[in-house]
Amino acid sequence: MPLDHTARGVFPIAPTPFDSDGRIDFASIERLTAFYRDIGSDGMTVLGVLGEAPKLDGAEALDVARCFIRAAGALPVIVGVSAPGFAAMRSLAVASMEAGAAGVMIAPPNTLRTDDQIAAYYRGAADAIGPGIPWVIQDYPLNFSVVMSPGVIRRIVDDNPACVMLKHEDWPGLEKISALRAAEQAGGRPISILCGNGGLFLDFETERGASGAMTGYAFPDMLVDVVSLQAEGCRDAAHDLFDAHLPLLRYEQQPGVGLAVRKYVMARRGLIASDTQRNPRAGLSATARNEIEYLLARLSTRDMRAGC
Amino acid sequence: MPLDHTARGVFPIAPTPFDSDGRIDFASIERLTAFYRDIGSDGMTVLGVLGEAPKLDGAEALDVARCFIRAAGALPVIVGVSAPGFAAMRSLAVASMEAGAAGVMIAPPNTLRTDDQIAAYYRGAADAIGPGIPWVIQDYPLNFSVVMSPGVIRRIVDDNPACVMLKHEDWPGLEKISALRAAEQAGGRPISILCGNGGLFLDFETERGASGAMTGYAFPDMLVDVVSLQAEGCRDAAHDLFDAHLPLLRYEQQPGVGLAVRKYVMARRGLIASDTQRNPRAGLSATARNEIEYLLARLSTRDMRAGC
Amino acid sequence: MPLDHTARGVFPIAPTPFDSDGRIDFASIERLTAFYRDIGSDGMTVLGVLGEAPKLDGAEALDVARCFIRAAGALPVIVGVSAPGFAAMRSLAVASMEAGAAGVMIAPPNTLRTDDQIAAYYRGAADAIGPGIPWVIQDYPLNFSVVMSPGVIRRIVDDNPACVMLKHEDWPGLEKISALRAAEQAGGRPISILCGNGGLFLDFETERGASGAMTGYAFPDMLVDVVSLQAEGCRDAAHDLFDAHLPLLRYEQQPGVGLAVRKYVMARRGLIASDTQRNPRAGLSATARNEIEYLLARLSTRDMRAGC
């Protein structure tokens, strides 16, 4: 099923598991994907920035995407195809769709500045991958240094019928969600908006009109529950659960070291076999590991999934 | 008393209060300063970035600094003197010290890139303000785009005897604190390290060796308590209090809109008369105000200072 | 006479002369201004980036502006009023106009990214200085990291009746001039376009529709002649003269060290008493001075103004 603008819920951003020698760990891909399915995820995203996509060569990237897609079964998989140029982007996008992906995600190169440059880039990318592939705008200024106003996002959506989703990762971004939804009320073609930033504002993002979350926090089961509780109107319960996780979630959302925290916790939870990252990487000191353990211990008194 | 490396505790970053017409509100400066003293602050910092310093002209900046210093009494006041050039920096630094400031704070211009450029800039700044004025390095890469490794910070400290403090606002920054303290263990001249970033990692920063906090969260009384609890060895209690505030603290720490949140809460607490900012500013939508009220209501069940 | 969109010709960007102790050299301001008048300049611009404006404190900046304006007599003087905030910008703008300036120039802060941010900033600046002051957009992406498309420049012009001129310093920029003039052909309010970038493309900029030059090359007399020759239709002669200067002009246009080259040559020509810059500055090595002398010697065989 190709991705469309009705997508809702939680699409975890999957890390790429490596064994302790840095080889792709396909068994962990299968285990992790099964977990995502079991907790009620609505889809998943692979080969994102925090999936260490740039650290794979072309053949590896496709192998990883194929393994996730096969394991995902009916769960829609979005493949990150951001690349320094359109030729490599097209190769990966076409091959991913042939392998069964539901759509692809495209981040802007960090040289873009003006609205015209951003709109032209996405037109060029859409031309490069071809008309039949649904795609997602990745709006992540903190990482890419490209700032997209609500107006330029609407322009991209209006220019490109195959653009069906925004991965919203601006910071601050609550007013942006409200502005984009208001533009749809005023007649704009609707899109799905899934939020990132490690979930740091998920408690309010859904209230602002986001369709759900696309992020990689090590407890995606919490994200699923918060989105469900909000959908059911249980606002206080959603915030209670979210707030219990916030100290750890915030710790994981640190730029640079965040992926090390995430993989550490996921390995500890048994979702992947090893927390190995490929180079370049930021590792965890013994003190940092102790801090994470302390946060987990505290969390476990409020959410038993954090117990060992 | 001039600032020195033994400074510890909490130095709130004071906002600059304006009345609803955008004029400096000197009565609120006095009220706010009295509050800082009452809650047990160890000092305060004025004319920082979130003090809207760039929105004051030269005469206004000095008036604001003088009013805070007078109201502070024995409490040491650090004055932000960052400027596009050394002449304006020197003018404000000298005048502030004459008015009774304890020291000044200097941020790097966002054009600096290499270690040599950064070290040269701080040498030039130190020459400009002259030898008798204690000063603080402001290390805030997210805002200034200047990244200082522990090595370059040590180089600045070693180059400049009057450099006595680091305002630590790197993100992530926990390992940086550990690295800087390790360098002191290895024989480096000690400095005070006060942490910023809205306090987002204060719970662990003190454990890593920070001397305290220098930030502007709307509940500086919480910051004072957390630092005290940690100093007394009450780790769990410190984290409990911190965690209760984290949902709001995180909300306030959003770039751009954060100051609007802070001033709104401070005005609501009665610490300043109005939450007016000068242009350019990001305002709060009605939805945002409702979100803050919701967060305050939730917080008030755990910390009664958040009740009306 | 207030500045308006009919401004044409050459407005040299004046350096700020200092004596060897770094004090403002008012006598050199008078001598330099007399030179600008004698060579047929159409105006002049003071307190620009390469006028070391950020290295002056507030009182000094105004003293420099006043001295230039007084010496300029009937020649229109544009004063750079870019500042970290609107309060300081307003103070300098109002005081400069009271002193007899023809208009002011405003550069964008380097944090701006989107078209909306840029347009909002200039609206805010226009509000701050007030409606009666003609002003100039400074479009210099290489220095300010702010990229303005022709569309956003037109938006600023349309939003702000007092905006009468563009200091064009984009690189590459020839097509931008053509696009802006085409937009005027299509009905847009006309503006004056004066080109910077050290004059590196002046030979073609005038052919593209620029109104002239606003830059600081050490031989502004050459700039005046090139613009005049182009205006008279002597294309080949204009290029011949320009090409003769290009080796030196290119040498002077190096970022960082360019101002040292410019002041060295201007001091050597007797236009200012000393080539002193305030800190931070890039100086000239003995080798660099020899290179400049070699370039001057070569130039003097084709333009005798370069002889001693």
Next chain:
Amino acid sequence: MPLDHTARGVFPIAPTPFDSDGRIDFASIERLTAFYRDIGSDGMTVLGVLGEAPKLDGAEALDVARCFIRAAGALPVIVGVSAPGFAAMRSLAVASMEAGAAGVMIAPPNTLRTDDQIAAYYRGAADAIGPGIPWVIQDYPLNFSVVMSPGVIRRIVDDNPACVMLKHEDWPGLEKISALRAAEQAGGRPISILCGNGGLFLDFETERGASGAMTGYAFPDMLVDVVSLQAEGCRDAAHDLFDAHLPLLRYEQQPGVGLAVRKYVMARRGLIASDTQRNPRAGLSATARNEIEYLLARLSTRDMRAGC
């Protein structure tokens, strides 16, 4: 023959020729390479930024490298292997060396800021490609936003025995060459320094101690002659020839549009069949083409290679 620090002379940066449909034009690769050999080049560099490397997918990049290497015969070929991650870098580096490349060139990712980050990146890259491959640092701040001081370049050289060359493309950069050569005089391991920036300062770079040029100006035959004349001590003749080309060279060095100028002139000279670029690209307007023709006509009166 593997590349080593004794490399001297001119290594043209080869564009990647495409036919009018955007397919790689292998016949033009052979013709262009033959031309480079005929004019006395000392080597060549392929798959650089201006070789449109990012617009090729992995298989294409290797095909292009192999075709150039085969055509080059005994001429050493350096292959640009910069990539978003080390896995792709390693794949291309190893395959290129197996195909007969003399070495590889590595640009820094534009996220690097501190000296430590830069040094760590190059250590990681060296580890990734393995010890037997000679490599070149590409130092191009204007394009990559990474600023390397002479100190950090020396640190990279000292850390990595396989680092044998600097592609020097800093701007301004003359003092940097002098500083690097001085460091070798003081005992540092010598490296080859080949200069880029379109050749804009080649006239002085060789005088400062550069080993030659590595750039893509459409008249590499001029670059070869200038370097030869300088080597023979014919300073004035070298400058005369250089100055004759400077108006066109400067025109070609415009960021963004420069490659269009270069390919247009190379196609006009018959060195490649078409000036087609892949997307995203900046094209030439009719006015721009007329400007180039005018510059060529003027140049042809002083260098007959610009005629016909």
